[in-house]
Amino acid sequence: MPTSTKLYGTRLSAWAIAAAIVLTAAFVLAAFYAPIEADQGFSQKIFYVHVPLAIVTLIGFVFGGVSAVQYLRSGDTRHDLRSYTAIHQSLIFCLGALITGSIWAKAAWGQWWVWDEPTLVSFLIVFLLYATYQPLRFSIEDPERQARYAAVFAVVAGAFIPLNFIAVRLADPLIHPRVLSKSGGNLPGDMKLTFYVAIIGMLLLFITLYKYEMTAKHSRAQVRALKRRLGALDQDAPRGRSAAPSVTAS
Template structure:
């Protein structure tokens, strides 16, 4: 418990530092101006969603091997958390794109569409868990869908580097001339944001796992009461 409190206080400090640097320290981009500050929320959110889906992927594989419902709860918590963060990406992306590139969305952009497919896959994951009452069947189907959904993560990551489209910025760290962040303050702000968002991911997934465990306990109790009534 003490370690959890320390981590939460550290997360609070990181968020304060992050907001302060984004709005008061980091210089505005020469080409994009103030709108570029959305980047410090948009890209870390995407990175964190990849981390969450990776944890869900590993937990899902382990569940299929061990059939331990605790692993199912862990996989579900991180899958839903990842989907929440992808939703954040889907919101901040168009808000950034409109003033810079003139459109909220470009349906012909492979980068955008690959991420949209990822969002849809894990939206389907959430619907599957909501609509399937049988816990064993739900866990098994969810694990398979989480694994299939994760396979799109490398494609999304590679798309940023493979397809060069005008409606999406270059990779943050690409090693190419004209791409990435140049100012050290920008880099520091970005990585502080990445750490802060990862702390937020951990806290949210932890809360969701607790919720799923409590929900499962209630469902088991209801099932026992119905069984006794028969």
């Protein structure tokens, strides 16, 4: 019997190409089609990178929380792997959102960090919280307990995000005039189109990277299982603890 009949990553290249095309289109639109914003000039263009990054980050964290709930309800470790991978990728996107936000702040207000931009401050807090996800997993040895505790964390952190946004936004005196509502609600049409294309492109990039990580984990497990069947020493086995969920080739 073959070790696994399921092939992972078969459509990975299609996702990658789609992400590359849409993101390139978004950046071309941002550079040549979208108008130069009157107040901030060219530096406002980072909006088309920063805000999609932030939105996709939140979608990833929510997906991680939902997968965690599914894991707690079913005990199916595939949900744990989804939750782990989504949070892992979102954390990287979150860092990207923070860095681009910081660059934007420098360009717009001359400072690398402004405390009265509530969304950015909220993202920093959310980043600091989710950054503890990996250390938490790493410090629990038993894989079943690691998955369960990580799922509890993912649910708590998911519920924390909106609460944190409310608290930080209320604390903000709104000194800076808000040129753009970040929801895109009052954007002119050509900016809106560019913005939506950029969000779709960023989402495709997230999905590609997510699937890439899943594929890597599964193929490593499959290689390990095949080596075991050949009687080879399992040299690739993770030694000691790991923050990642253990994948067994099905």
